[in-house]
Amino acid sequence: MPHKERIDAVLSAIEQTIVGKREISELSLAALLAGGHVLLEDVPGVGKTVMVKSLAAAIGAAFKRIQFTPDLLPSDVLGVSIYNPQTMEFEFRPGPIVGNIVLADEINRTSPKTQAALLEGMEEASVTVDGTTLPLPEPFFVMATQNPIEYEGTYPLPEAQMDRFLFKLKMGYPSRADEVEVLSRAAMQLESQAQTAVIGLDELLGLQAAASEVLVDMTVKTYIVDCAAATRNHTAVYLGVSPRGSLGLMKACQAYALMRGRHYVTPDDVQYLLPFVFGHRIILHPDAQYSGSTTDSVIEDVLAQVRVPVVKAKSV
Amino acid sequence: MKDTPIDKRLLVFLYILAFFLTVEWLRPIADLTGTGHISHFYGFVALSMIIGLVRLPGWIGVPVKLLFIVFSIQAVFYSKAFMAAASLRSMGADFTGSLSLIWSGDWMELSNLFRTVLFFILLWMISYLLRFWMEYRKSIFLFFGMTVIFLAVIDTFTDYDASYAVLRVMVIGLFLLGVLFPLRLTGKLKTKLPAGELLKLILPLSLVLLTVGMLAVLMPVKEPAWPDPIPLIRSAAGFGESGDGTGDGVSKVGYDADDTQLGGPFRQDDTLVFEVYAESRQYWKMETKNTYTSKGWVQLSNDEFPEYNGQFAMIMGGQVTEPPRQRADIELHETLPLLPYPYGFEELQLSEMNPYRQEPDSGQLTVEMDMQAPFTYRAEYIEPVYSLKALRETKMEDLQKFGGELDEYLALPGDLPKRIADLALDLTKDQPSVYQKAQAIERYFGRSGFVYSRENVAVPKEDDDYVDQFLFETKRGYCDNFSSSMVVMLRSAGIPARWVKGFAPGELRRDEERKKYYTITNNQAHSWVEAYMPGHGWMPFEPTIGFNGVTNINFDIEMAEDDVKQQEELKRPELEKKKQEQQAAKRKKSNSGGLLELLPDWLKSGITWTVLLLVSTAAAIVLLLLTRKKWLPRLYVRRAQGNPGGWPEFASRYGQLLSQLERLGIRRPEGMTLNAYAVEVDKLRGDEMMSILTRVYEQGLYGQAASNADWAQLREMWEDLIIHTSG
Known part of the structure; x- marks a missing residue:
């Protein structure tokens, strides 16, 4: 089955860079194919970013990352119009949300206002800034991470916004053997190898259509x-x-x-x-x-x- | 809890059962009170339930029910002038009149029509209650329990035989409980039971109930280990008294020819005097006495009265029709000076030639020769039926026509206190007819603080009048006090009356053939009153409180003359039907009671074989069911032989395989997918066949595509699995 082969290729590409997270990778890919978004709830340092990055690389998609902080503003996410003295016009500079694969790191550390800006974009698949509506590229896939809410200094996501995520996943610590493997790979600096796309964006869109x-x-x-x-x-x-x-x-x-x-x-x-x-x-x-x-x-x-x-x- | 509605079909079923439960209330009521046209009440209950069931809004349901009530009342009480303006008006008048009676507290005077309306309303409320119990509370226990208690009480204290009614109620009630309980539970959990699941509950439930019911009927009944507690209850409730009053002047209850000195306490004596096989309750008359002596009664013969020969029975007169003769077979266990006989007595039949004589005056019935107990005889009689309409037309003036003929029944002692006459005249002055006057006196005792007692009853002193003492001073006494007082009051009011002695109807029993008979003990020795109704003759009255007379009165009031006839004609087939039933019962007497009576004759002839056959069939079915995991797979395999089939066959075979595995004890929890189950089965077997089959099945079921699988090979795998898997 050609669909399955392509999917397997993507999964094994991801596996080359991340150790022992087959299930998370599969689920993330499933969410991507289903047109949904993923909320990863876990402590820092278990490989969330690496996983998303390698997913983006495997499908040759534009990868953007937003690190949410308490002082981040909606315009930092969506983009801002700037006056261009040459053209004597306001020019829209898209924010990091305009990408195929967006990693929204530590989403619960930012203010609800900024969270809402992202979540709205996720739902509408478009952003509205200064009255102009800009469609987001396809495919559009957000992987948000959040610290477990009992940690200090967080703004828990409201229920209505939790509903926007298709999956909520927990990454968990790698197994003993896997962690040893992580260390070994780091020593060999395999991770730094540049990844090549195994399928194109068009093919991904085709897979999405096939899934539906x-x-x-x-x-x-x-x-x-x-x-x-x-x-x-x-x-x-x-x-x-x-x-x-x-x-x-x-x-x-x-x-x-x-x-x-x-x-x-x-x-x-x-x-x-x-x-x-x-x-x-x-x-x-x-x-x-x-x-x-x-x-x-x-x-x-x-x-x-x-x-x-x-x-x-x-x-x- | 209340917002989970019950499945409609099930609800219909529940309502039908509840209807039968309600019918078990109506049946004894009809039986015991002689309420006719009971089908109207059944109909009303059914109508109320249907209206509740189809959720007719109140503005339709209430008028429909009211219309039904009006129609049935019209049909019953005004059958001739059904729904005519006049009868409607009369009905309205009766209604308003009765309402005012309620207001004034004269509840005993309420007309039958109004009582019927009240009963309808009661049924209406009951149907509402049933709906509430079943649909909202989902618990019928209260009603069920009350029905059982009601039947138990009715069966114990009256002559209604509720042995089958109790069985029916038990089966219906337990069934209702069993169905409503899961509904209540699911209601609490706010889930709904799928219809199939409920059926799974209902089927074994009905099976168990039927089996238990059958067994209960077929099982032999042990004799009660305790003595009959009813006399105890009765005495505790004040109906009778213990027999320890042995002081001076305590006489033993029973028939005593000497009534010159009445009064004083009585001791209970339940010696059996005689037994009677008769259709209905009868008062057993022995003699009348005509002369009151201030202390008691004597019979002074009056030679002027004509001697009758034979046909003296017509003295009762007043029959509206000539119903067929009835028979009472009497067996005396104690020697009596006179023979007891029922009202409407026509002829005495004896086993041997023995001339009999009935005194025309006192009604004493004797045979010439031997009357020593045990002594059996048959009395043929025609139960007198009085027309209420005719009775209400009896006029005091008509009594004048008899001249001096009835004087001896109007005679009173010269020194009788005047206040007796004052009271009698006061009671009767507003009543238009002789009958109503007599009735007014009869009813006086029931509502004027009189007490029935056989203890502490005064004996009149030298200067006292027996009746006067009772009426105005003690107000406490037994039958003699009441009856003597009524006779004296009747005479004071100018109505000819006499004092009757005999026995009350006794207790209803059933013999081994379940035939009715009555036992009369000394305790049933009784006295009552006969008053002369012009045009009707001597009519019995029962003033003693706690006793119910048996006089048949046809409540034909406000009906045209024709209607009376019509009704009588209607009655006749009923009588004949009853006779037929009795004959049928007689035919069945070859076997002892219980369920067997219900079975047709051909079945009964080989009853042991039938039971054996039934039991062995049941046992065989149970055995087959229990061992089906052994033989069923082979049956399946044989059926599948040579037919590799396609998807539909495969699907049904897969289903058989699943049930077979389940029977073998490899359970699949509700929430387990087929795939996970297949893995488990394969783990047990150590191969992958179940998974392969499951994959094909899943593809067919969820993928809607019966792939071009190798059906023959799959069939082989299936065969292997279904035959060779063991839990």
């Missing part, structure tokens, strides 16, 4: 909706998953099935991706939290409760 054509049978659609409904009806849950969440899950499943070389989505795909898509969209009751419920336990419940469709659905 992956078949989702009625039974599987029903299953996704049942899962979303189950989060809403769970006793520990204050706010369940929105229909945007179910839609995101379906798109993610399509992309993932494509990566697996299938032309259809299976409940396994749904079960695998559900924690990443639903995890940050569920808000628990405070009392349920005190009694030990976590979003993970809720998702576990949901997956155990909702019947996997194993026969043809009669109707919905």
Whole structure:
């Protein structure tokens, strides 16, 4: 399957520079193919930037990085109009958001105003500065990272804006062997090798289109909706998953099935991706939290409760 | 909790069950109170439930129900002039009249029509309650429990036989509980049970209930280990009294020919006097006495009265129709000086030639020779039925026509205190007819603070009048006090009356063939009143509180003459039907009771074989079900032989495989995907066949594309899996 081969090529290109993060790389690529964005929640120094950089390099995309700080302004993200004395006109200087792959580092360290500027761009796929609307290039993929919110000096993202991210992932520390491998590679300075693109942007857009054509049978659609409904009806849950969440899950499943070389989505795909898509969209009751419920336990419940469709659905 | 609606089809089913539960309330009520046209009430309950079920808005539902009430009342009470303006007006008048009666507290005087309306309204409320219980509370236990208690009480204390009713109620009630409980639970969890799941609950539930019900009926019943607690309860409730009053002047209850000195306490005596096989409750008359002596009663013969030969039974007269004769088979266990007989007595039949005689005057029935117990005889009688309409047309003036003929029944002692007559005249002055006057006196005792008691009953002293003492001083006594007082008051009011002695109807029992019979003990010795209704003859009255008379009164008031006839004609087929039923019951007597009676004859002839066959069939089915994991796969394989098939066959085979694996104990939790399950199965087996099959199945199911797989090879794998996998 040509699609699968291309995807595998991208993944192995990423693997050349980053050690042992196959799952994160796959999920990031899945989000890219599904047209969604990723929120990485982790401590600094586990290889987030390297991963995104190598992803951008593998697809030959323009990579931009925004380091969010408390004093960053929306214009620092979106761009600013500057008076050009030669043309005697205001000229728009696009900000770092105008790129294919944008790494928004430590997004929760900046003020909500600036966060909103980025998130709006993510949602609309365009930015508006001084009354001019500028479409963002395609593909447009934001990978935001945030420190775990209990760290000092952070502005946690509001729930509505968390919903804009397709996945929320945790990178985690590498395994012992992997970390040793990281050190070895650093010693050999392999990382500094310049990467070459394995597929072009056009091909990536083609893959995105292919992903959106992956078949989702009625039974599987029903299953996704049942899962979303189950989060809403769970006793520990204050706010369940929105229909945007179910839609995101379906798109993610399509992309993932494509990566697996299938032309259809299976409940396994749904079960695998559900924690990443639903995890940050569920808000628990405070009392349920005190009694030990976590979003993970809720998702576990949901997956155990909702019947996997194993026969043809009669109707919905 | 209340906002999860129940599946519509299920709700219909639940309502039907609730309807039958309600019917179990109406049935004994109809049986015991003699309420006719019970189908109207059934219909009303059904209508209310349907209206509730289809959620008709109140502005339609309420008028529809009201219309139903009006229609049924019209149909029952005014069948001739159905919905005519006049009958509607009369109905309205009755209604307003009854409302004012309610206001003044004369509840006993309410007309039958108004009582019917009230009963309809009660049913209306019950149907609302049922809806609330089932749809909102989702708990029917209260109603169910009350039904059981109601039936238990009715069965224990009345002659209604509720043994099958209790069974029906148990099955219906437990079923309702069983269905509503999961609904309540899912309601609490705010989820909804899929219809299939509920069916899975309902089917075994009904199976268990049916089996348990069947077993309960078929099982032998052990004799009660405790003595019958009812006399105890009755005495505790004040219906009777303990037999420890052995002081002076305490007489034993029973029939005693000497009534010259009445009064004083009585001791209970439940010696069996006689048993009667009869259709209905009857008062057992033995004699009447005509002369009151201020202390008691004596019979002074009056030779002027004509001697009757034989047809004296017509003395009761007043029959509206000539219903067929009824029979009472009486067996005396104690020797009595006179033979008890029911009202409407026509003829005495004895086992051997033995001439009998009935005194025309006192009604004493004797046979010439031996009357020593045990003694059996048959009394043929025609139950007198009185027309209320005709009774209300009885005039005091008509009594004048008899001249002196009835004087002996108007005679009173000369020194009778005047206040008795004052009271009697006061009670009767507003009543237009003889019957209503008598009724007014009969009812007086029930609402004037009189107490029924066999203890601490005074004996009149030398200067006291027995009736006067009871009416104005003690107000405490038993049948003799009440009946004597009524006779004296009737006579004071100018109505001929006499004092009757005999036995009350006794207790209803059923023999091994479930035939009704009544046992009459000394405790049932009773006295009551006969008053002379011009045009009707002597009519019994029952003034004693706590006793219900058995006089058949046809409430034909406000009906045209024709209607009465029509109704009687309607009644006749009913009577015949009853007879047929009895004959049918007789035919079935070859086997002992229980469920067997319900079975057709051909089944009963080989009942043991039938039971054996049923049991062994059930056992075989259970055995087959339990061992199906052994034989079912082979059946599947045989069916699949030589048919590699395409996707549909493969899909159904895959389904069979899944169920078979489940039966073998390899469970797939609801939330487990087929893929994960296949991996587990393969791990158990040590190969990859399940995964291969699953992949094809998933492709077909989720990918909507039955690929050009090698179906023959897949079938082989499937065969291997379904036959050779063991948990």
